[in-house]
Amino acid sequence: MENLKPVAEAIQAADAILIGASNGLSITEGLHLFADNQAFEELFGDLKRKYGLRCILHGMGARWPSEEEKWGFWSRLIHHYCGEYKPTPVMQDLRAIVGEKDYFIVTSNGECHFEMSGFAPEKIYEVEGNWLTMQCARPCHDTLYPTLELAEKMAAAERDGKIPSELVPRCPKCGGPMEVHMEGGPNFIPDTAARQRMQAFLHRYHGKKLVVLELGIGWRNQLIKAPLMRLVAQEPHAAYVTINLGEIYITDDIKARSFGLDGPLSDMLSALREACGV
Structure with missing residues (x-):
């Protein structure tokens, strides 16, 4: 396991945490949308x-x-x-890592596990419903x-x-x-209220120490990953932490303020929780 102390220090020093999550998190929890398993x-x-x-x-x-x-x-x-x-260990570790800090979650996962794990519904934007x-x-x-x-x-x-x-x-x-x-057709009703709450969160922490914590998002993802990296590029005091198994992608312009953790989310979040002392 790589040294997680610098990541833990960045999280502890943060004014707020922006969490991005996609299929990798669902798969870690045992929900694989694409698998005939x-x-x-x-x-x-x-x-x-x-x-x-x-x-x-x-x-x-x-x-x-x-x-x-x-x-x-x-x-x-x-x-x-x-x-x-029932909230899984990976969600329990994530809740502990966030602790009392302000946070917002943007996710393409639709099964509502964040809310069911104790994260506030008004701090979650499910971009695909x-x-x-x-x-x-x-x-x-x-x-x-x-x-x-x-x-x-x-x-x-x-x-x-x-x-x-x-x-x-x-x-x-x-x-x-x-x-x-x-999401799946022209009749989908977008959640504009949740999007506005996310924008208000980003406005509130503009120019401050924001940690972007990205969980299980593939390198091609244009819905969440690409905008998160662009956000970090525009925020001089932001740090970017991406956790994914076998696939770490970070654009060159933010590498100096980024951490790429290659491994299973369950292992990495458990170790990160320990490194944070929570």
């Missing part, structure tokens, strides 16, 4: 054989034959990864509605990949179909 087989093996489902992401974007089948898939997914979720809200599929209006309680009812009633028709959610205004609030 044992976990996928155990949860969705029947749908894999019935519909040719290849992975969770395939199911999320599938054109299901009916609303009963669409919500059969989604309710099972939400129940397993949200309804039954999340599984625990739904919207009118058309959309006839831009209100978002909670899904967890309904998804739990659906999951309890689901049989052979279908839910009872009476549990299918309908738009309260137009009566049309609802969909999980996830």
